[in-house]
Amino acid sequence: MKKINLSLILILFGMQTLFAQMQRTRAVQDGPVDELFLIGSIAGMSTVTNLEANNLNSTIMHNFGSVNGGLEDFYGLDLGASVRLGIDYGISDKLSVGIGRTSLEDNVDLRFKYTLLRQMKSDKIPVEVAVKGDVGITTQENTIFEDFTFTERMNYFASVMIARQFNEKITLQVAPMISHFNTVVDEGNGLPNHTHFAVGFAGRIKLNVRNSLTFEYLPVLGERTAGTKNHLALGYEVETGGHVFQMFFMAGRWFTEQHLLARNTDDFFAGDFRLGFNVNRIFSLGKK
């Protein structure tokens, strides 16, 4: 009887070997965590997420007047839009460069973002780190100064962005940053500061595969221009087939961080915020 049982086991084993499927194994066992953020910025603050090589992102960023005007100016929509049109291009998987123009003061800015570290799925590297630099120039014809030179028109920004995706739903970023303006104007509040320091915070809560809630907060540290407020934005993002749509309420009117640090006079918590939305479209200009 024992011999018969043994033979039956051998039969079953043999059949299984013959008709068994192969063990499925992942081709990529480890790698960078995908998309800590959906795109390279939230409302106006940059994120660690960088473009990959040969990808071009075209962005249209808008916001309107403050919603606290109520129905009379249709919650700010009648007050005209602030718009930044921009493109960024991935030179490599680590380095992207971009140019943009903001309708406020006709500010044209050149920027770069360089990824230093990618967070790994295995947690071998637990954070993603990128640096950003942005140089802007006000191209608007100026009536305040007789001779507003090229150098005087310049503004600058630099930050180090450190982010971590804690789980599939939550990503947080902290970013020490500095802004500098070669020229500042006393608008009645005393001499403004040329330089501001801040530690920016950003976050993303993923609701499902295509929708997320986001925020950005830029609290200025130390001395600051009188009358300026910390910028805050709360957003909602939708990803759909190569586009990322971002809708938000934001305090600041600008889409360049140096201006959000040094020029924002609206207090989100006092109801001084505006509706805005950004449209991002990524194009592939070649193989990765």
Place this chain on the structure above:
Amino acid sequence: MKKILFLTLLSILSVPVVGQSYYSETGTAQFTSSVPLHNFTGTSESLVGMIKLEDMSVDFYIDLETLDTGNAKRDKDMLLTLETKKYPFGEFFGKITSEFDASSSEEQPVIVEGNFTIHGQTKEVKIEGTLTNTDEGLLVKAAWILNLDDYDIVPPKLLIIKVDEEQAIEIEALLKPVEEG
């Protein structure tokens, strides 16, 4: 005596038939997708496949995260659509149901039938392809149309623009003979 003969027969039957098997993990899989005004192609060089001629079984799978369309955002979007974190593989397991002459080096049309699984959904499929017994191994080529709706795959759409439901799939792999251990 009868008992011994019976046991011997059972033992012989229980040993897997030793025959030629072919294997590769560097095959090519490609899909072509249509959206209004243009097409795009996703390719992977990590198709894993095995064919066992003794039972005519055909077993292929691909780690879907190896597919590359050349556009990082589109790749990520595709992986989100396919829910690859939950369903990482596209796979086929079935049998060659048509005639195949392993001694011929001619390219031969074959039909394979079995289950194709993607996005956690399994459907019975019948795929036409070719097999060629070359000096280096067994060259497999196949192409078929995959209907996204059959596998509960809902592509993203922007206003009225959407990805075509039908995706053209092509695979090609040179399966090398497996040395029996």
